[in-house]
Amino acid sequence: MKMGTGDMKIDVGRDLEGAFAGKRVLITGGLGFIGSHLAYRLVELGADVLLVDSLIPEYGGNLFNIAEIRDRVRVNIADVRDAHSMKYLVQRQDFLFNLAGQVSHLDSMKDPFTDLEINCRSQLTILEACRQFNSDGKIVFASTRQIYGRPQYLPVDELHPLAPTDINGINKVAGEWYHLVYHRVYGLHTVSLRMTNTYGPHMRVKDARQTFLGWWIHQIVDDEALQIFGDGQQIRDFTYVSDVVDALLLAAAAPQAEGQIYNLGGIEPISLLALAQLLLDINPKAKPFEMTPFPSDRKRIDIGDYYGDYSKIAAELGWEPKVSLREGLSCTVNFYRAHKAHYW
Numbered sequence: 001m002k003m004g005t006g007d008m009k010i011d012v013g014r015d016l017e018g019a020f021a022g023k024r025v026l027i028t029g030g031l032g033f034i035g036s037h038l039a040y041r042l043v044e045l046g047a048d049v050l051l052v053d054s055l056i057p058e059y060g061g062n063l064f065n066i067a068e069i070r071d072r073v074r075v076n077i078a079d080v081r082d083a084h085s086m087k088y089l090v091q092r093q094d095f096l097f098n099l100a101g102q103v104s105h106l107d108s109m110k111d112p113f114t115d116l117e118i119n120c121r122s123q124l125t126i127l128e129a130c131r132q133f134n135s136d137g138k139i140v141f142a143s144t145r146q147i148y149g150r151p152q153y154l155p156v157d158e159l160h161p162l163a164p165t166d167i168n169g170i171n172k173v174a175g176e177w178y179h180l181v182y183h184r185v186y187g188l189h190t191v192s193l194r195m196t197n198t199y200g201p202h203m204r205v206k207d208a209r210q211t212f213l214g215w216w217i218h219q220i221v222d223d224e225a226l227q228i229f230g231d232g233q234q235i236r237d238f239t240y241v242s243d244v245v246d247a248l249l250l251a252a253a254a255p256q257a258e259g260q261i262y263n264l265g266g267i268e269p270i271s272l273l274a275l276a277q278l279l280l281d282i283n284p285k286a287k288p289f290e291m292t293p294f295p296s297d298r299k300r301i302d303i304g305d306y307y308g309d310y311s312k313i314a315a316e317l318g319w320e321p322k323v324s325l326r327e328g329l330s331c332t333v334n335f336y337r338a339h340k341a342h343y344w
Contacts, residue, residue: 019253021046026093028052028080028126029061029100030073033203034142036065037241038097038248039073045249049073052080052089052100059102060204064342080122086129093134095252098126099142101175104209105301108168119171120178127182138189140252143176144169145196145263145308154235155269155309158194158261166301176261183259191257193247195264196308200241200328201335205343213238213275217329218344220279221336226289229298232273237266237307240323240331250317262313267321269307275325282330 025042029035030051042049051073053061066073078085080100090096101119102108108115123141130137148156149163164170179190199213208215216226247264251257270278276289294302313319336343 016045016249016253019045020095020249022048023094024048024050024092025095025097026050026052026089027097027099029059029142031055031061031063031065031075032099033060033065033200034198034241034244034248035097035099036062036202037200038099038245039066040069041245041249043069043072047095050089050093051075052078054079054100058104058107058209060202060210062202062342064339065202081117081125083125083129086125087133090126090129090134090137093137096126096130096134096137096139097142097248097252098123098139098179101142101172102168103144105146105166105168106297107209108166108171109297109301112167115167115171119168120174123175123178127178127188130188131182131186135186135188138252138258139179139191140248141176141179141190141192142248143192143194143261144172145194145306146303147173147176147194148303148306150303151306154305155265155307156263157309158263158312165303180259180261189258191251191259192261193244193251193264193313194261194308195239195244196266196306197236197238198241198244199238200332201339202241203332205336216276216279217333217336220283220286220333221340223285223287225287226276226279227292228272228276228289229292230294232271232276232291234272234302235269235305235307236272236275237269238275238325238328239264239266239321240328243321243323246322247313247317247319250313250319254317257317260316262317262319263308263310264313264319265308265310265321267324270325278325279329279333282326283333 031053146169205214
């Protein structure tokens, strides 16, 4: 939800024209959901793109995500926890989009040490590599609204207290603050975007480990009934992936963004019950949804209602979401119907 941003609008394509042409860009998690979409846009903008991804099956990396630009980008299969690899890979990069991470909240509770390795140690590995070998590059870090925990007020702005409800949220707080400290102490050019529920083509839909919405889309495509946990009254906001890419590019290109934290958000908050009904409206042949008790392991770490105030990034960088939920969900479902074999 946007609060108090006036009527500021921006043509992202026009304003970014020339900002990335001929620039060297590294994307960690580049074969994943958001990273692959960012790669397509950067190729269109004329950047020299290097994608780094470990292709760990559970995390969503998929070579099919870059099928149409495979011959226009470079790919390095590497783990961001490997300091030797990162020291080499960050060199001479003008921009680094740091998107690699473990994003499953449930997995972080079941295997906290792996979450710690990926969301904390790997961030220090990247930042140390940049400090030593590329202190001039701009670094954009993908943070998350999960670090706020259960909201004390809505919409949630960047000044809201941080009280994460799970291990993943705690480690993402640390990852974000590493970037801020390296900016303040070493002068690295870092910025952090706190993303909300991002959705769209290329998202992992094999199960509900990373996102319930991805699993709902899986169920729609397989003609299965959607399952709603609890009463479905929880409120969320959602951002279509192309809008997130716009925000990443704006944050990278804007000097005034350095050292800043920005919330992202969606056009309109919606209850999960209404979201499920919208999916059925878009797919009229789908089976009716089912209400099911909230699994205890999920309920213990659920944050309740959440939607973000993105007025800061709107005012300072001119970003706002453009894609409606209906349009975004339609595009997403159609994509998986056409390319199911590559994602199931």
